[in-house]
Amino acid sequence: MKYKRILLKLSGESLMGEKQYGVDEMRLAEYAEQIKEVARQGVEIGIVIGGGNIFRGLSGISKGFDRVKGDQMGMLATVINSLALSSALTSMGQKNRVFTAIRMEPVGELYSNQKAIEALKNGEIAILSCGTGNPFFTTDTAAALRGIEIEADILLKGTRVNGVFTADPEKDRNACKFDEITFDELYFRGLKVMDLTAATLCKENNLPLIVFNMDVPGNLKKVISGENMGTYVHN
Numbered sequence: 001m002k003y004k005r006i007l008l009k010l011s012g013e014s015l016m017g018e019k020q021y022g023v024d025e026m027r028l029a030e031y032a033e034q035i036k037e038v039a040r041q042g043v044e045i046g047i048v049i050g051g052g053n054i055f056r057g058l059s060g061i062s063k064g065f066d067r068v069k070g071d072q073m074g075m076l077a078t079v080i081n082s083l084a085l086s087s088a089l090t091s092m093g094q095k096n097r098v099f100t101a102i103r104m105e106p107v108g109e110l111y112s113n114q115k116a117i118e119a120l121k122n123g124e125i126a127i128l129s130c131g132t133g134n135p136f137f138t139t140d141t142a143a144a145l146r147g148i149e150i151e152a153d154i155l156l157k158g159t160r161v162n163g164v165f166t167a168d169p170e171k172d173r174n175a176c177k178f179d180e181i182t183f184d185e186l187y188f189r190g191l192k193v194m195d196l197t198a199a200t201l202c203k204e205n206n207l208p209l210i211v212f213n214m215d216v217p218g219n220l221k222k223v224i225s226g227e228n229m230g231t232y233v234h235n
């Protein structure tokens with residue numbers, strides 16, 4: 001395996017599968033299977049999951065929610081997804097631990113980077129929920145932050161497309177994929193791969209990113225073993 005310690009970011013929406021809302025059990029089991037497969041190879045895995053399949057702070061504003069409360073609801077949504085993934089991994093016999101950035105025992109253990117690293121060294125997958133614990137941030141930013149904190153070799157963003165494209169490949173048939181691109185170029189081209197806060201954190205702390213298609217079974221293992229796939233984003 002090329003990468004020994006990874007931070008995997010999964011969006012909440014990707015957990016929906018074909019559903020319109022919530023968690024699709026088949027998709028969840030399929031992700032858990034891929035994650036277990038690489039954990040069995042000795043890869044240390046931290047995971048940050050989004051909450052967009054349940055609630056997003058910004059969209060809450062249009063429904064009359066105050067932004068801070070809306071964001072807190074979004075952070076709680078990431079906890080629901082994290083518990084779902086934890087449960088799927090446990091049912092497959094894969095050790096894991098849920099951490100929360102906001103204190104809420106016994107739902108999860110209060111996060112600290114030391115405790116998360118201890119869990120990783122112990123062969124447990126560390127599922128890092130609640131985003132950063134602060135409103136006005138995203139789970140992409142949380143993934144960048146936690147990736148830096150746990151000293152991951154790489155940030156892997158599992159999506160339903162094959163990488164970073166010149167335009168949205170789901171909308172534009174002429175969109176071309178980048179095999180690699182720098183963080184600066186992402187910015188100058190205005191490509192919406194991650195929000196700027198997340199990209200800046202990665203750039204300033206030298207944490208490279210690979211955007212890849214997690215919906216194809218086996219892809220997670222391929223990307224970690226160093227197979228040339230997805231888009232490699234670097235300084």
Ligand code: UDP
Nearest residue numbers: 012050051052057071074131132137138139
């Ligand atoms: N959120 C937040 N702080 C964080 C991370 C997330 O307030 O550090 C809230 C925010 O409202 C966001 C929601 O949680 O809209 C869900 O996260 P995100 O939109 O990043 O999920 P994804 O798009 O990956 O499913």
